[in-house]
Amino acid sequence: NAGVTQTPKFQVLKTGQSMTLQCAQDMNHEYMSWYRQDPGMGLRLIHYSVGAGITDQGEVPNGYNVSRSTTEDFPLRLLSAAPSQTSVYFCASSYGGTGREKLFFGSGTQLSVL
């Protein structure tokens, strides 16, 4: 039972490049979400999903796209990376729907955009 797996752990991009951060969970969780963590800013919600085929925006969605084609996977796409997207990204999942159950976090992806 791996829990929540994020790849890659580290990534360096140039401004304007695109990439996808991968997130997979093997706990059959309905709810999945993406947060970014910046110094002094806490964890800010980017996008979330309450089930396959359903996604919604969080607090800071601009510049990011998501999709949820399966229960297990919830990739986060940066279409044109900007230096302001330099951050640590965490994927999190929970068994129940929105905010009702505890979140299980992945180990994070540290992204630098030059």
Added chain:
Amino acid sequence: GQQVMQIPQYQHVQEGEDFTTYCNSSTTLSNIQWYKQRPGGHPVFLIQLVKSGEVKKQKRLTFQFGEAKKNSSLHITATQTTDVGTYFCAGNQAGTALIFGKGTTLSVSS
């Protein structure tokens, strides 16, 4: 929109001293959760509070949820070096996603 404010941002204590972090919301919360993040790690769930006035204990940690369900606190008795990290509260209104506070970073010197 919903906001969750957390104070203080930083706290340094001597080992053995007590520590408290406070969480306040502008709206009534459906539930509040607390997480701990060790340096270089990811947030790990500590506890969830659901009922008005609820108090829960985990060894040296005491969690409270306010009567109006708009505030919460985490109190650590007799801190140890293993308590070092950032403590986050997270809350939501019914049917909305969890919103995190900015966290309180605790450092402990022996």
